[in-house]
Amino acid sequence: MKQLKYTSEQLRQQFEDYLENKAFEGFPEVLLQPTKHILQIKGKRIRPMLLLTACQAFGGDVQNAMGPAATVEVFHNFSLVHDDIIDEADIRRGQPTVHKVFGTYKAILAGDAMLIHTYNLLQKAPAEKLPELLPVYNKVAMQVIDGEQHDVDFEDLPEVTAEEYMKMIEYKTSVLLAASLHLGSIIGNSSREDQQLIYDFGLKLGLAFQIKDDYLDSFGDAATFGKRIGGDILMNKKTYLLVTALSIAGDKDRQAIFDLFEEKDEEKKIASMLALFEKLGVRQKTYARMEELYKEAMRSLNALSIVEIARQPLLDLANSIYHRSF
Amino acid sequence: MKQLKYTSEQLRQQFEDYLENKAFEGFPEVLLQPTKHILQIKGKRIRPMLLLTACQAFGGDVQNAMGPAATVEVFHNFSLVHDDIIDEADIRRGQPTVHKVFGTYKAILAGDAMLIHTYNLLQKAPAEKLPELLPVYNKVAMQVIDGEQHDVDFEDLPEVTAEEYMKMIEYKTSVLLAASLHLGSIIGNSSREDQQLIYDFGLKLGLAFQIKDDYLDSFGDAATFGKRIGGDILMNKKTYLLVTALSIAGDKDRQAIFDLFEEKDEEKKIASMLALFEKLGVRQKTYARMEELYKEAMRSLNALSIVEIARQPLLDLANSIYHRSF
Numbered sequence: 001m002k003q004l005k006y007t008s009e010q011l012r013q014q015f016e017d018y019l020e021n022k023a024f025e026g027f028p029e030v031l032l033q034p035t036k037h038i039l040q041i042k043g044k045r046i047r048p049m050l051l052l053t054a055c056q057a058f059g060g061d062v063q064n065a066m067g068p069a070a071t072v073e074v075f076h077n078f079s080l081v082h083d084d085i086i087d088e089a090d091i092r093r094g095q096p097t098v099h100k101v102f103g104t105y106k107a108i109l110a111g112d113a114m115l116i117h118t119y120n121l122l123q124k125a126p127a128e129k130l131p132e133l134l135p136v137y138n139k140v141a142m143q144v145i146d147g148e149q150h151d152v153d154f155e156d157l158p159e160v161t162a163e164e165y166m167k168m169i170e171y172k173t174s175v176l177l178a179a180s181l182h183l184g185s186i187i188g189n190s191s192r193e194d195q196q197l198i199y200d201f202g203l204k205l206g207l208a209f210q211i212k213d214d215y216l217d218s219f220g221d222a223a224t225f226g227k228r229i230g231g232d233i234l235m236n237k238k239t240y241l242l243v244t245a246l247s248i249a250g251d252k253d254r255q256a257i258f259d260l261f262e263e264k265d266e267e268k269k270i271a272s273m274l275a276l277f278e279k280l281g282v283r284q285k286t287y288a289r290m291e292e293l294y295k296e297a298m299r300s301l302n303a304l305s306i307v308e309i310a311r312q313p314l315l316d317l318a319n320s321i322y323h324r325s326f
Numbered sequence: 327m328k329q330l331k332y333t334s335e336q337l338r339q340q341f342e343d344y345l346e347n348k349a350f351e352g353f354p355e356v357l358l359q360p361t362k363h364i365l366q367i368k369g370k371r372i373r374p375m376l377l378l379t380a381c382q383a384f385g386g387d388v389q390n391a392m393g394p395a396a397t398v399e400v401f402h403n404f405s406l407v408h409d410d411i412i413d414e415a416d417i418r419r420g421q422p423t424v425h426k427v428f429g430t431y432k433a434i435l436a437g438d439a440m441l442i443h444t445y446n447l448l449q450k451a452p453a454e455k456l457p458e459l460l461p462v463y464n465k466v467a468m469q470v471i472d473g474e475q476h477d478v479d480f481e482d483l484p485e486v487t488a489e490e491y492m493k494m495i496e497y498k499t500s501v502l503l504a505a506s507l508h509l510g511s512i513i514g515n516s517s518r519e520d521q522q523l524i525y526d527f528g529l530k531l532g533l534a535f536q537i538k539d540d541y542l543d544s545f546g547d548a549a550t551f552g553k554r555i556g557g558d559i560l561m562n563k564k565t566y567l568l569v570t571a572l573s574i575a576g577d578k579d580r581q582a583i584f585d586l587f588e589e590k591d592e593e594k595k596i597a598s599m600l601a602l603f604e605k606l607g608v609r610q611k612t613y614a615r616m617e618e619l620y621k622e623a624m625r626s627l628n629a630l631s632i633v634e635i636a637r638q639p640l641l642d643l644a645n646s647i648y649h650r651s652f
Contacts, residue, residue, distance in 0.1 A: 027471040030479065082438060086431040105412040108434060109475050112408060115441055116467045123460060130460070131453050135444065142444045146354040149435050153356065 060188025067124020126218035140179035147171025174206025204297035230270035377510035386514025391448020466505035473497025500532025532622035556596035
């Protein structure tokens with residue numbers, strides 16, 4: 001293979017065309033508007049891009065993968081619609097959320113219709129692949145719901161362990177990235193071993209990304225990060241930093257952390273918590289953990305039995321995720 | 327075939343055992359309680375019974391159909407969980423609804439998990455049947471959501487046509503009965519022609535049932551019906567009776583109906599509306615329509631290429647549905 005059939009930009013364009021013109025044939029007319037509303041609040045279509053890129057990396061025909069690529073994108077958007085109801089979020093990427101525009105009841109039903117439709121889209125894959133694709137997809141779909149419920153429950157708990165936290169972010173974010181790659185590799189006729197490796201690549205990448213997200217909220221550069229530094233601290237949010245701090249702090253520092261939860265002076269609250277994180281070595285530990293996870297992801301990527309020219313776009317996607325250039 | 331392998335009672339018992347002990351393996355622990363809550367508010371498991379009975383009628387192995395039978399039961403219950411949120415219903419069959427007991431957010435996520443799980447259950451069917459089962463199931467699942475959205479929208483409309491009303495009840499109720507039979511017949515290796523006939527049997531049966539439900543609310547015997555007579559009239563509910571009345575009434579009677587919507591005296595409101603229904607011939611028309619639909623259902627049932635001994639339990643189920651002995 002001298003060069004790949006399609007560049008990443010071409011894949012992205014083809015996917016957008018598919019989503020715009022083909023993906024919603026037969027979708028209920030009355031629920032199309034809320035569905036289109038959430039889908040036009042575009043991210044960079046990370047999950048379908050992972051799926052299509054994985055498919056092509058193994059020499060598969062990406063036209064066979066367009067339906068499943070829409071499956072993971074529509075699933076992701078379904079989960080946003082229901083999550084935004086649950087989190088009472090009014091705004092997503094600067095636009096009003098579905099339940100804000102169309103009401104909660106329509107948002108529930110539109111989400112349900114989107115979820116059902118993901119299975120129609122999955123069925124656009126070659127029929128002989130379906131018995132292999134369906135369990136992989138079902139499993140990840142259930143894990144994401146499970147992760148969301150744990151995330152909701154965590155808010156009411158005084159404390160969660162680092163292990164519980166890792167499980168939650170694994171389910172809520174990482175498994176869908178991993179499964180997108182896995183589904184694409186199945187359609188691309190990869191070996192079982194490569195399927196395992198590419199899943200692991202996505203999983204570690206997702207975990208690294210999620211921990212970095214926590215890290216940047218406390219230690220990022222406000223200009224680059226694009227959000228106020230310390231927002232998580234102000235909300236007493238259970239982040240990798242906080243659960244790590246609580247897991248290594250002695251009684252006195254633990255008490256100091258719990259006292260800070262009640263602190264009303266915002267500047268003081270952020271500064272004091274950051275100082276505690278530094279003192280406990282949480283900053284370094286967190287940085288080391290995310291870098292380690294990213295390296296593990298790279299190790300799995302490099303172990304894939306694919307030509308170098310096919311590895312590059314997967315590496316590019318990994319970098320765009322980890323370095324948040326999207 | 328001298329006799330069927332299992333009686334209806336045996337099928338029902340086997341299904342209850344399956345649902346209790348096998349159907350929820352691998353289901354998220356955190357969402358199991360709300361799911362078990364709705365499923366223990368048992369009806370008579372009409373949909374799985376239709377599926378298993380159809381499978382056996384064509385000589386299929388019902389053990390291959392237990393998973394799909396749970397699919398239609400869990401789907402039906404998923405739709406109740408989300409519908410009860412949307413309809414703000416606190417009580418179902420005398421028990422508190424899922425969102426009342428566990429909160430709206432958990433009810434949304436439990437419903438989502440149930441919906442995803444229906445696909446795990448469908449996959450318990452023999453693998454070679456999956457490409458045939460999945461589109462049938464996907465289609466009906468989407469129609470039910472579509473029907474629910476139309477039902478919600480209807481409440482805000484001043485008037486709906488008889489045609490729109492029929493479409494709504496078809497989607498909201500009948501198609502799932504029809505599809506349950508269809509799925510069972512596929513697993514039972516029936517011919518395409520029989521699949522069409524058994525679907526039609528279920529569809530007409532469902533429509534007859536739904537119209538009868540409207541009929542009894544206005545013209546039933548309160549003791550047998552188990553609800554207050556005239557409840558639909560008091561709520562200005564769009565029923566087969568009402569849409570029929572509006573479709574045949576002249577200007578004066580139409581105005582009388584709209585005036586009655588505002589009537590505060592409950593006794594007077596019910597009595598006057600019933601008198602209008604009688605005067606317009608709506609009672610007779612409705613009765614004739616439901617009987618005609620039931621006869622059409624019977625015609626399809628009788629046209630099935632199955633032995634008489636296999637037709638009887640399908641007839642029994644039809645009678646138990648139409649005559650509400652459940």
